[in-house]
Amino acid sequence: xxxxxxxxxxxxxxxxxxxxxxxxxxxxxxxxxxxxxxxxxxxxxxxxxxxxxxxxxxxxxxxxxxxxxxxxxxxxxxxxxxxxxxxxxxxxxxxxxxxxxxxxxxxxxxxxxxxxxxxxxxxxxxxxxxxxxxxxxxxxxxxxxxxxxxxxxxxxxxxxxxxxxxxxxxxxxxxxxxxxxxxxxxxxxxxxxxxxxxxxxxxxxxxxxxxxxxxxxxxxxxxxxxxxxxxxxxxxxxxxxxxxxxxxxxxxxxxxxxxxxxxxxxxxxxxxxxxxxxxxxxxxxxxxxxxxxxxxxxxxxxxxxxxxxxxxxxxxxxxxxxxxxxxxxxxxxxxxxxxxxxxxxxxxxxxxxxxxxxxxxxxx
Amino acid sequence: xxxxxxxxxxxxxxxxxxxxxxxxxxxxxxxxxxxxxxxxxxxxxxxxxxxxxxxxxxxxxxxxxxxxxxxxxxxxxxxxxxxxxxxxxxxxxxxxxxxxxxxxxxxxxxxxxxxxxxxxxxxxxxxxxxxxxxxxxxxxxxxxxxxxxxxxxxxxxxxxxxxxxxxxxxxxxxxxxxxxxxxxxxxxxxxxxxxxxxxxxxxxxxxxxxxxxxxxxxxxxxxxxxxxxxxxxxxxxxxxxxxxxxxxxxxxxxxxxxxxxxxxxxxxxxxxxxxxxxxxxxxxxxxxxxxxxx
Amino acid sequence: xxxxxxxxxxxxxxxxxxxxxxxxxxxxxxxxxxxxxxxxxxxxxxxxxxxxxxxxxxxxxxxxxxxxxxxxxxxxxxxxxxxxxxxxxxxxxxxxxxxxxxxxxxxxxxxxxxxxxxxxxxxxxxxxxxxxxxxxxxxxxxxxxxxxxxxxxxxxxxxxxxxxxxxxxxxxxxxxxxxxxxxxxxxxxxxxxxxxxxxxxxxxxxxxxxxxxxxxxxxxxxxxxxxxxxxxxxxxxxxxxxxxxxxxxxxx
Numbered sequence: 001x002x003x004x005x006x007x008x009x010x011x012x013x014x015x016x017x018x019x020x021x022x023x024x025x026x027x028x029x030x031x032x033x034x035x036x037x038x039x040x041x042x043x044x045x046x047x048x049x050x051x052x053x054x055x056x057x058x059x060x061x062x063x064x065x066x067x068x069x070x071x072x073x074x075x076x077x078x079x080x081x082x083x084x085x086x087x088x089x090x091x092x093x094x095x096x097x098x099x100x101x102x103x104x105x106x107x108x109x110x111x112x113x114x115x116x117x118x119x120x121x122x123x124x125x126x127x128x129x130x131x132x133x134x135x136x137x138x139x140x141x142x143x144x145x146x147x148x149x150x151x152x153x154x155x156x157x158x159x160x161x162x163x164x165x166x167x168x169x170x171x172x173x174x175x176x177x178x179x180x181x182x183x184x185x186x187x188x189x190x191x192x193x194x195x196x197x198x199x200x201x202x203x204x205x206x207x208x209x210x211x212x213x214x215x216x217x218x219x220x221x222x223x224x225x226x227x228x229x230x231x232x233x234x235x236x237x238x239x240x241x242x243x244x245x246x247x248x249x250x251x252x253x254x255x256x257x258x259x260x261x262x263x264x265x266x267x268x269x270x271x272x273x274x275x276x277x278x279x280x281x282x283x284x285x286x287x288x289x290x291x292x293x294x295x296x297x298x299x300x301x302x303x304x305x306x307x308x309x310x311x312x313x314x315x316x317x318x319x320x321x322x323x324x325x326x327x328x329x330x331x332x333x334x335x336x337x338x339x340x341x342x343x344x345x346x347x348x349x350x351x352x353x354x355x356x357x358x359x360x361x362x363x364x
Numbered sequence: 365x366x367x368x369x370x371x372x373x374x375x376x377x378x379x380x381x382x383x384x385x386x387x388x389x390x391x392x393x394x395x396x397x398x399x400x401x402x403x404x405x406x407x408x409x410x411x412x413x414x415x416x417x418x419x420x421x422x423x424x425x426x427x428x429x430x431x432x433x434x435x436x437x438x439x440x441x442x443x444x445x446x447x448x449x450x451x452x453x454x455x456x457x458x459x460x461x462x463x464x465x466x467x468x469x470x471x472x473x474x475x476x477x478x479x480x481x482x483x484x485x486x487x488x489x490x491x492x493x494x495x496x497x498x499x500x501x502x503x504x505x506x507x508x509x510x511x512x513x514x515x516x517x518x519x520x521x522x523x524x525x526x527x528x529x530x531x532x533x534x535x536x537x538x539x540x541x542x543x544x545x546x547x548x549x550x551x552x553x554x555x556x557x558x559x560x561x562x563x564x565x566x567x568x569x570x571x572x573x574x575x576x577x578x579x580x581x582x583x584x585x586x587x588x589x590x591x592x593x594x595x596x597x598x599x600x601x602x603x604x605x606x607x608x609x610x611x612x613x614x615x616x617x618x619x620x621x622x623x624x625x626x627x628x629x630x631x632x633x634x635x636x637x638x639x640x641x642x643x644x645x646x647x648x649x650x651x652x653x654x655x656x657x658x
Numbered sequence: 659x660x661x662x663x664x665x666x667x668x669x670x671x672x673x674x675x676x677x678x679x680x681x682x683x684x685x686x687x688x689x690x691x692x693x694x695x696x697x698x699x700x701x702x703x704x705x706x707x708x709x710x711x712x713x714x715x716x717x718x719x720x721x722x723x724x725x726x727x728x729x730x731x732x733x734x735x736x737x738x739x740x741x742x743x744x745x746x747x748x749x750x751x752x753x754x755x756x757x758x759x760x761x762x763x764x765x766x767x768x769x770x771x772x773x774x775x776x777x778x779x780x781x782x783x784x785x786x787x788x789x790x791x792x793x794x795x796x797x798x799x800x801x802x803x804x805x806x807x808x809x810x811x812x813x814x815x816x817x818x819x820x821x822x823x824x825x826x827x828x829x830x831x832x833x834x835x836x837x838x839x840x841x842x843x844x845x846x847x848x849x850x851x852x853x854x855x856x857x858x859x860x861x862x863x864x865x866x867x868x869x870x871x872x873x874x875x876x877x878x879x880x881x882x883x884x885x886x887x888x889x890x891x892x893x894x895x896x897x898x899x900x901x902x903x904x905x906x907x908x909x910x
Contacts, residue, residue, distance in 0.1 A: 011787045014754065014804045076457065129643050135456070136398050140597055141642055143590070144635035151632035169626075188628070213773055220772025220779065221762065221786075228748045228759045235746035238708060239826050240734035240763045249769060279590070283400075283464055290461045295750075319476050326468035330446055333465060337458035338449035 022215045025298055026208060033204045040200075048312060054268045056308050057203025058084075058261045061210045063288040063304040064297060065257035068214050070286065071295030072223065073250035074230030075131070076139040078282045080258050082146030085277035086122050087115030087259025088266035089153055089185070092194040095267065096184050097160060108197040112206070112263045119259020122149075123252035131247045143279050150274040158185040190273030191266075198268040206264060207301075210257050214297060217253065226250045291332060368501050370623045371616065376507040376576060378615020379514035383569040384592035385599070385607035386514075386521055387562030392593075393538040393602035394558045397456065400463040401442060402566060403589015404470035409435045409567030410485065410574040410584060411478060417486050424488040428571055432564040439563025440556050442466055448552070467586070474582035485578035488571055506575045513568065518608045521561075525604065534558055538602065591618075594638050600651025609649065613637075659722050661686040661862040662707075662830055667716030669706060676702045678886045680716070682864075684830070684879075689856055690864045691877030691894065695906060698883040700866045701743055704832050707864075708740050709733040721829055735763055737829035741819040741836060743866075749808030753799055756807050756818055757790040760825025793821050796858070797851060813844045817851070824859060831855070833865040837872050845869060849876050874898060882906065 036053065039045040062084060069077045091111040098107050130141045157168040161181030168174040172183055185191055217223050225246040228236040236243055266272045288307060292299025307325075314321040335341050388402055409431045416427035446466050450459040491505030525531035533554045536544040545551050566585075573588060574580050595614045599606025614634060621633040641649065664682040668675065677699045684690045692700050705711045707718060709730040718726045725736050739760075748756050765782045772779055794800040797817040802810060807818060816836055823831055836852070837845045849872055855861055867873050873880065873894070880897040882889040890900045897903060 010800070010803050011754070011791065014752065017804075070457070076460075130639070133642060133646055136392075137597065137642060137646065139398060140593060141639055144594070144638050148632040148635050151629050155626060155628045216773045216775055217769060220769065221758075221765070221767060221782075222769040222772055224751065224755050224759045225762055227751055227755075231748035231750055232746045234710075234730075235742065235748065235822075236759070237730040238734060238740055238742075238746075239760045239822060240731050241759065242731055253769075286457075287461055287464060290455075290457050294455055294457060319472070322468060323472040323476060326465050326472055329465035330462055330469065333458055333462040334446070334449055337453040337455070337462075339452050340449055 018219055021298075022211075022219075025211050025215070025301070028298065028301070029204060029207055029211070033200075036200065048315075049309075052309060052312055053200040054198045054203050054264065056305055057200065057207055058265045058268070059285070059288065059304040059308045060207050060301050061203075061261040061264065062258055062285045063292065063300040064207070064210050064214055065254045065261065066285050067289045067292075067295065067297060067300045068217070068250055068254040068257070070289050071300075072214075072218055072230065073226050073247055073254075075247065075251070076135060076286075077142040077251070077254075078139045078279060078286065079126075079142030079144075079146030079149075080254075080285050081277040081279065081281035082142075082149040083119045083123060083255040083258035084262035084265065084281070085146075085149055085153065085274060086255075087119040087262030088272055088277070089191065089262075090118040090259075091115035091263040092191045092266040092272050093158070093184055095195055095197070096191060096193060104195065104197055107195075108202070108267065111197070111267065112260055115259045115263035115266075116256045117259075119262065120252050120256030123255025124248065127248045127251040127255075131244060131251060143282065146277070146279055146282055150277050153185075153190075153274050154188045156185050157183070157187050159183045188273065190271060192271040194266055194270070194272060196267060196270065198264045203264055206260055210260065211297065213253065213257065222246065222249060287329065291329075291336075366500065370619050372501065372503060372507065374616030374619035375612055376510050376615070377619055378612035379510045380569050380573045380576065380611075381588065381592050381595045381614050382514045382608045382611025383517055383565055383572065384588060385595040385611040386517060386604060387565035387569075388589075388592050389596040389599075389601055389603065389607040390521070390534070390558050391562040392596060394534060394555055395443070395447065395451075395459075397447070397459050397463060398593065400460070400589070401466040401470060402562065403585035403587070403592070404467050404474075405435050405438060405563050405566040405585065406570040406573065406588060407474060407580065407582060407585035408438060408470060409570030410580045411474060411483075412567070413488060413571050414483060414485055414574075414580060417488065424490070428488065428568065431571065432567040435563040435567035435570075436560045439559040439566075443556060443559040448555075471582045471586070478580075478582065480582065482579040482581045485574040485580055487575070489575055506572070510572045510576065513572065514608065514611070517565065517568070518604060522604050530554065530557060591634065594634065597648055598638060598641055600648030602652070603648070603650040606648060606650035660684060660719075661688070661721055662864070663717075663719040663722075664707070665717050667703070667706060667713050667718065669702065669711055669713050669715075675886050677706065677713075677883075680883075680886075680888060681891075682881060684862055684864060686862055687856065687860065688862055689852070689876055689878050690862075691873045691880045692864060692866045692883065693868070693870075693873055693880060694883035694889070697885075699886040700883055701834060702886075703883070704740060704834055704866065707733075707832060708738055734826055734828070737827075738832060739823035739826045739828035739830075740832035741816070741823055741834055743834040743838065745812075745815050745819060747807040747815055747818060747822070749806065751807060752803065753794065753805050753807050753810065753818055754787070754790055754803040756822050757793055757825045758786050760822040761786050761789065762826075764825075764827055790825065793824055796854065797821050813840050813848075816840070817848070820851075820855070824855065824861075828861075830862045830864065833863065833867075835866055835868065837867060837869045845872055848872070852876055870898075 062080060066077065066080050069075050091114050094114045095107060095111045126145050130138060133141055155169045157172050157175055159166045159175040159177045159181050161178040166175040166177050172186060225241045228241055229243045229246055233243055288304040289300050292303035311321055311325055317324065384406060391399055391402065412431040412434050413427045416422040416430060446462050447459055450462055453459065489506045489509050491509060493502050493504040494508060495502050525534060533549045536547065536549050537551055537554045541551055591614060595610035596607045598614060599610030617637055618630050618634050621630040625633065660683045662682060662684040664680060667677060667680040669677050680703060692703060694700055706713050709728050712727055717724060720736055720738060723736060725733050748759060765786050767778050767782050791800055791803065794803055799814060799818060799821060810818060820833065837848055840848060852863065853876055856863055877894050879892060880894050881891045882897060882903050884906045889906055890897045890903050
């Protein structure tokens with residue numbers, strides 16, 4: 001075998017591996033989708049689970065998007081619910097203003113774009129100042145931004161009449177609209193009457209699109225630049241990679257995808273308010289990412305599904321359900337991350353492997 | 365109400381934040397982790413005092429001491445069971461998520477025992493209020509005690525950290541655990557002690573917070589916990605006077621924006637000030653600047 | 659014209675002159691050594707040359723162009739690449755991708771091209787893969803292209819850092835203690851590789867090293883630093899027999 005071919009072989013192997021990993025994720029999503037559709041068609045699905053399908057898609061997309069920041073870019077963000085909130089509000093606003101003047105599907109597609117673009121813009125605006133900070137400082141500042149977004153939307157009133165849009169931060173009365181004017185954003189009451197366009201199918205399509213964006217980005221020149229700044233900022237600068245630019249790229253793409261999750265969320269409910277978008281939701285999404293394995297997209301999806309569905313499935317446990325959730329969370333973290341536990345597990349594996357190996361083929 | 369009254373309320377609330385922040389800044393300095401469960405220890409302290417007073421009829425001061433002991437024990441246990449095994453984990457996120465788990469755990473245990481409804485807190489501090497300027501400014505006993513307590517605690521902590529052997533050990537461990545270990549410092553013991561102090565302070569803060577805002581729920585501690593961290597960051601993590609001043613500033617900003625702007629956006633204003641401070645001075649007001657060595 | 663021309667370079671940290679009145683002139687294609695006892699300011703010179711620190715005084719010219727006060731990123735683009743005393747690889751990325759990251763400014767396509775997998779993406783990735791493998795081959799790392807960089811043995815990590823630096827297609831290569839932690843065999847092999855890089859890539863190289871065998875073996879010229887000041891400068895054999903240099907190394 002000549003050398004040139006050898007080069008190609010190792011590269012081909014690497015490409016095959018990365019392609020396999022990507023395809024695996026699309027495959028999982030499609031298979032789960034097919035199973036669910038069959039269950040729905042044959043009526044083998046509880047109404048509880050059916051109602052959960054769209055929220056599951058919302059959290060899967062949110063987890064994938066946060067993993068881009070936490071796993072690939074190596075920064076800690078606790079404000080992702082804020083970006084979801086932006087996506088939800090801007091898109092719900094758009095859908096309400098456009099109303100029936102447009103058919104459902106094109107309007108929803110535009111709404112998704114509106115949510116993604118606005119969340120992305122906020123990602124850039126917030127990212128520029130805060131990405132200079134590191135670690136827990138970045139975490140607390142992103143948390144702060146998430147809370148600020150929520151707080152400000154809570155006092156926002158917007159109405160529309162023949163003169164155009166009216167804004168107020170005090171009350172609906174201060175909008176000074178014509179009597180025929182329509183109130184759209186009602187302060188803490190939020191936005192109601194958003195068309196319920198979100199379906200499981202659209203949710204799955206959006207998951208696939210999110211996966212394509214994240215995975216293709218990771219396996220590209222920009223992805224390498226992002227990961228190089230994660231692994232070693234100083235070295236990345238030394239080879240001419242503009243660190244801030246790529247941190248910002250990851251952050252804003254991630255914000256934009258979180259915005260998409262928000263759009264899906266907003267168009268699944270009759271009333272939208274900011275309650276669901278507080279720091280607890282940001283934390284919840286972070287839990288998905290860490291539990292699924294930092295940087296592991298498959299893990300993020302599985303963790304998001306299980307941890308969203310589990311508390312709902314455990315409803316019969318009443319008040320004990322969140323207690324169990326908390327204990328399980330702590331135990332899993334210790335099991336998966338404590339060096340002592342990892343040591344123990346690898347020793348156990350070794351012993352099992354040795355036994356198995358000597359039985360089967362007398363060692364290698 | 366007059367500006368002075370608001371200012372007084374702000375300093376009072378700020379003193380509570382300061383006490384939490386003092387504990388938080390020490391714990392953060394040594395464990396280098398966002399301890400999300402810290403705020404929930406406050407809640408535990410408040411419930412313990414409430415139960416002792418209403419159900420057992422224990423005198424106030426004794427109740428506070430017992431609550432401090434309970435929280436101390438709780439803090440040490442949390443650190444030992446949930447955080448210590450993850451101290452050398454490959455990602456700092458592991459312990460952060462575990463802390464979130466502990467926070468959920470404390471909240472839900474409280475939920476099971478006491479229910480979701482707010483319980484009215486009873487008067488623990490029975491000191492007459494002070495009337496100044498012919499009744500124009502009335503300072504309640506709680507306020508007086510809160511402000512005095514925060515000052516006394518700050519002074520004691522400063523002396524403890526700078527003058528005692530354990531205090532020096534704390535500084536050494538927060539600087540470099542491995543080096544401290546080599547120098548013969550009992551690292552585990554020092555970290556336990558730090559959690560003990562931080563948790564005891566949280567208990568005190570719980571009593572003071574609920575004396576001023578007399579409703580306790582399982583979620584009472586969550587937001588003050590986060591705000592105290594904000595206060596600690598404000599003043600510069602690891603700095604005792606920084607936490608004190610950060611806490612008071614935060615309380616004043618919060619109350620003044622509630623009074624003069626809007627109670628709905630007061631949190632937004634507090635957080636906005638934090639962001640501005642960090643952007644101007646990334647290590648906080650009193651923080652030390654550390655550059656990575658190339 | 660000199661490839662690197664440094665005049666009166668100085669920096670002080672809080673009154674301490676870490677580097678004082680440092681002058682250096684390296685011709686194109688030269689293999690130049692920077693030596694001196696620990697704490698003499700050698701790495702500080704590297705940090706000044708690569709823009710990690712801004713000099714308090716002095717001018718740095720690369721190939722005739724003034725690069726004083728430029729950022730690390732700009733300086734790399736202008737043509738200086740370096741390795742680090744304490745290895746700084748992208749540990750959680752494959753060996754191949756470490757080198758490909760080095761090509762960042764030479765083979766470009768936008769993030770959107772990458773996300774949409776336009777034809778240009780495949781085309782440029784192919785070229786990058788080919789060229790990266792060529793560089794890896796020089797360092798005998800091509801067989802390990804798919805390993806995570808952090809899993810390479812120490813000696814190979816040092817080599818990978820050089821490979822990554824070369825991918826940025828520099829005019830001047832700075833090596834900070836390339837032989838640190840290597841055994842004599844590895845060091846001998848490294849000397850060959852450095853010479854090969856100089857000849858094959860037509861490279862100008864400035865290196866910091868404590869291993870005198872390596873320095874005497876491959877460097878044509880030397881500068882000796884002591885307490886931030888230049889103790890001696892010139893042709894290697896003369897510098898190494900300078901009594902002042904010997905005294906500094908014996909620690910008088």
